[in-house]
Amino acid sequence: MDYRxxxxxQAEDYARAILPVPDGxxxxxxxxxxxxxxFSKLCALMKEMYLDMARQPEAYGxxxxxxxxxxxxVIRDAGNSIHRLFDTMMRLSQSGEVxxxxxxxxxxxxxxxxxxxxxxxSVPVPRYELILARLVDFGFSIxxxxxxxxxxxxxxxxxxxxxxxxxxxxxxAYCDCWEALRTNRASIKIWPEEFHHHAYRFDYKxxxxxxxxxxxxxxxxxxxxHGYPEGVGEFYIAFYEYxxxxxxxxxxxxxxxxxxxxxxxxxKGQGRHSLSLKLREMDRYMSEMDALPAGIRxxxxxxxxxxxxxxxxxxxxxxxxxxxxxxxxxxxxxxxLCFEFxxxxxxxxxxxxxLLEQEYGLKRIS
Numbered sequence: 567m568d569y570r571x572x573x574x575x576q577a578e579d580y581a582r583a584i585l586p587v588p589d590g591x592x593x594x595x596x597x598x599x600x601x602x603x604x605f606s607k608l609c610a611l612m613k614e615m616y617l618d619m620a621r622q623p624e625a626y627g628x629x630x631x632x633x634x635x636x637x638x639x640v641i642r643d644a645g646n647s648i649h650r651l652f653d654t655m656m657r658l659s660q661s662g663e664v665x666x667x668x669x670x671x672x673x674x675x676x677x678x679x680x681x682x683x684x685x686x687x688s689v690p691v692p693r694y695e696l697i698l699a700r701l702v703d704f705g706f707s708i709x710x711x712x713x714x715x716x717x718x719x720x721x722x723x724x725x726x727x728x729x730x731x732x733x734x735x736x737x738x739a740y741c742d743c744w745e746a747l748r749t750n751r752a753s754i755k756i757w758p759e760e761f762h763h764h765a766y767r768f769d770y771k772x773x774x775x776x777x778x779x780x781x782x783x784x785x786x787x788x789x790x791x792h793g794y795p796e797g798v799g800e801f802y803i804a805f806y807e808y809x810x811x812x813x814x815x816x817x818x819x820x821x822x823x824x825x826x827x828x829x830x831x832x833x834k835g836q837g838r839h840s841l842s843l844k845l846r847e848m849d850r851y852m853s854e855m856d857a858l859p860a861g862i863r864x865x866x867x868x869x870x871x872x873x874x875x876x877x878x879x880x881x882x883x884x885x886x887x888x889x890x891x892x893x894x895x896x897x898x899x900x901x902x903l904c905f906e907f908x909x910x911x912x913x914x915x916x917x918x919x920x921l922l923e924q925e926y927g928l929k930r931i932s
Contacts (some may be wrong), residue, residue, distance in 0.1 A: 572635075573628045573644040580648060580767070581616035583791050584609050587770045590904060592778035603771060604736040611733070612768050615651060615704055626650060626661045627696040653698040654680070654716045658725060659741035667731035669738065673720040705729055743773045776778075781806060781817065792833055801910040803832055805841070808915050811927045823926050832906060840906035843921060847888040851924035855892065858917055861909035866890065871898040 569575050583608040586718065587606040593599070618626045618628050629647040631640050657679045662671035662696050683728070691697070698708055709724040710716070716723065727733035771779065771787075782803050789799030809815050817821045832842040848855075848866065855863055871887050873879070886901040899905070922928060 569620075569633055570629045571623055571628075571644065572633050572641045573623050573630065573648060574633070576645045577616050577620040577623065577628075577648050581613045582793060583910065584616075584768050585770060585787055585790055588783075591770060592748045592775040594743060597743075597773060601736070601739065601773065602770075604732050605740065605770060607730060608733060608736045608740065609768050612651075612702060615700065618704075619648065619651065621660065626700060626833050627693045645912055647740060648692075649767070650691050650697055651700075653691050654694050655701075655737060656693070656741050656744065659738050660745075664735055665732050667726065669725040669734050671723050671725060673716045673722055677716060677824045706731075709856065738771060740768075740875070747772055777892075788831070790902065792839065794839060798910050799840075801912060801915065804912055804915045805829075805918070808919050811930050812889060812891070812923075813927075813931055814927065823922075823928065828922055828926060840908050841910075842917065843905050843907065843925075844901075844907055845921065845925050847899070847925060848888075848892075851921075852922055853893065854920065858920075859914070861911075862907060862917055863892070863922075864904045865874070865907055866892050867895075867899065868899070869897045870900045870903040872900070891892075 587602055587609055589602065591602065592812060593601060596915055614764065619628065623630060627647070627650060629640075629644040631637075633795050635641075657676060658671055659670060662669045662677035664670075670722040675783055695711075695713060698711055702708055702711065705727055707724075707726040707728055710720055725734065759916055785802050785806055786799045789802060806817055809821055812823075815828075819830075820827045826844075828843050828844050832840050855866065871884075873881055873884075876884070876886065879885070888898055888899040888901055888904055889902055890899075907914075919928075
């Protein structure tokens with residue numbers, strides 16, 4: 567699309583990042599077996615709404631920041647306004663009771679919650695009537711709603727989804743799971759801080775027993791979440807599986823050895839990424855490079871030190887400056903920028919781990 571505002575591609579990113587709902591993922595206690603099918607329908611609906619939001623953000627009351635403006639603070643504010651949709655649905659759920667596939671909402675409680683920060687959301691939602699209007703356009707029925715804020719004389723209203731009545735039960739169950747995530751995050755560990763998932767709406771893992779989700783599934787979801795090309799997810803799964811043969815190597819979203827990060831999947835946004843390896847003593851095993859493919863040697867041909875003076879560094883010394891000699895050429899690099907590899911052939915997995923073995927003296931589990 568030809569976007570005018572920052573919130574438009576951001577909303578489209580939200581739509582694309584809604585993961586497919588697995589057929590047999592382990593449900594949290596209390597959810598019925600048919601919840602997966604119901605939740606899949608909710609996710610499909612929300613994906614449609616986020617795409618619609620990208621097309622006409624003003625209809626949702628989003629913050630409209632010109633896409634040419636490059637100010638991280640206002641761009642972040644524009645992105646946060648996308649949460650108006652979920653925040654309104656959350657407050658509807660918290661302000662009502664489900665009876666026979668109908669959400670009976672207390673109007674005073676809903677209006678009070680919409681005006682302030684409370685519960686699982688942190689900001690008020692001005693002009694909530696815009697969100698209600700879009701919900702109606704996408705199949706919800708809201709009794710007594712005329713497109714304007716509810717008047718003081720309205721005591722309650724009913725929210726339904728006539729084409730699929732169980733949608734109301736699903737929305738309520740999901741909102742309850744989200745609230746449990748917010749209030750009991752440490753025990754649920756749906757997004758441990760080490761994993762790169764952020765608090766994204768409409769992820770099936772909010773409703774899952776996460777202790778039963780395999781690391782392989784986490785990694786596969788990560789690749790889908792970031793829109794990686796086909797096959798890259800398989801590469802990262804193979805990279806993880808290979809790591810398990812080394813003593814002391816741990817994975818928690820990054821790869822650690824003796825509590826220090828040695829490798830990670832480095833996301834750069836817009837589907838761009840690289841495998842980042844933390845190397846410092848390349849000259850010690852540079853002879854190994856002759857046996858490696860050109861794609862692996864290429865990042866070592868790039869100097870990245872700009873002599874920026876960070877933390878008092880000089881031209882003579884910087885604790886973050888790396889030096890190595892490849893093919894009789896001395897290179898200088900920055901420890902914050904080296905080394906990023908973009909060859910994701912499965913055959914390269916063993917080559918990358920060979921570098922890490924040489925760098926850290928890794929020992930294999932016998």
